[in-house]
Amino acid sequence: MNDDVKGTDGGVIGRAGGGSRRTAGAGGSGGSGAKGPGGAGGSGGNVIEISGLCKRFVTGRGSGRRTVDALDDVSLTVADGSCLAVVGESGSGKSTLARILVGLEAADAGEVVLAGRPVARRPRRAERRARARDIQMVFQDPNGSLNRRRTAGSAISEVLAAHHRVTGAEARRRVEELLEQVGLRPAHARSLPGELSGGQRQRVAIARALAAEPRVLVLDEAVAALDVSVQAQVLNLLSEIRRDRRLTYLFITHDLSVVRQVSEEVVVMRQGRIVERGSTTQVLDDPQHPYTRLLRDSAPRPGWRPVRAIGRDAAEVEA
Template structure:
């Protein structure tokens, strides 16, 4: 794996204006990097800002503040031809719904040739040949080039979506819940395909998902978002084995049986009316006075691990009273998360 960053965002903010003159802050001061050849999983509840962050990174939307770098270049303010030349040919997206992301009136061969035609790559014959070659690479019969999307299964359509993303030889693919609408067996096939392509083509992935089992199987690192902010980033296995942030601990515990889950109290606060201090404090079982007044910065808690918590590691596996205000216990090798209350 190439340890150099293929993409990096710094201080990224995105506000949306809503009726009444208020602002909804969907992304709030995010610092994050995707390394060359890695899969970085981005997880969090619906409304946490994951998809908005992805759209900012690929420049489908413009940030309110902050910077975006891609392959060493600042792309924050690029527009027009410069954006097409620098970003559109080297960064691509695979969408969640293959049924709505493909033009129902285009044959599959035309769907795959369109990125080449848009960027004036090759002639018609070369584009058809490139489309057929890419279909074979993603496990589709080139004869499907003459079919329409509705004539393919969901898994086949998602392979078309992956093939389309690869047509211009990108270095980074943003996959936004690419397996969510597929059956479990088909999900495994698509994930295995993505892994094979990553190995063969040295691709980097930003992989957005709610499926923590998939995260653990597929990603090298994981970034956890809550209410527009990153709360923890680190090596996937280490984060799952010993989560530093209380919110991460609750997510990881959802893979346990009901008796050993940590369930946050209350509902996610409104991004229009954010809590003071730590955004998770109102639902956190170990919150205390400092959490209400001071915003915890994303700081290193261990080599290669960062968390935005004043008391990292206190809500952790091991059976201690979740509401105790005692120093954190040593990490356990084979953790079992305890339930709250």
């Protein structure tokens, strides 16, 4: 309850802070942070504070060995209650960022502070569990995000049981509540993923994430695999949920039209670096960085003619 109230304030502050343009990993303090969260010991109004995050992947062996810097000194703050979109082409490191945040991947260097608590780089199980109560993730693939042999209800109650002491009857009641919150019927608790549509599956995945009652939801291309009308429904649902629960979203996407719909702030990533950050309208209407411009101009829209040599343009961006 208390957290929720703080969340609203933080959100307002965060938006105010995000208004000023920042570039290239200069993660600001997220505004004034007048009312810092007390209980969790948060700092200012930021629920996520990332500084100097690096992650390098090594592929191949011997002479074929190559390294890829998925994250190269990324610093970022997300204000409590805000929605930050992270955009970039595939391979820009945005998914790696998400996976490190939720603890599925270990960073090589850098620090992550979640809800005021620094998180271990290689978390043990108990730490992971504690972290999961603060931050949850919704994955891209609606086919793979649910166990095809277990019911939607059991997917949700598994998370419930992992984080809260609930009796069987309570859990069932909570599962039904959560399903209703994501626009499904209680009867869907008994459906197998194969009996649900892609949109319904993604709703179940959202309900599963909400079951932990997190403060932050990381949405990793959560609507990318859905067709446009379903996408709009799920996006509306996500907005509603954020408003009702005063959640913080980290919205990872490559789709700029989605960004406009959901988030007030946006970070543009390229080759593991943040190239631009600012309010959504500013960044998308008046991009400062050439890469952002390229990204915006590459997005399909009515009357759009594909840019042919995207490689050459990228090279120009480089220069």
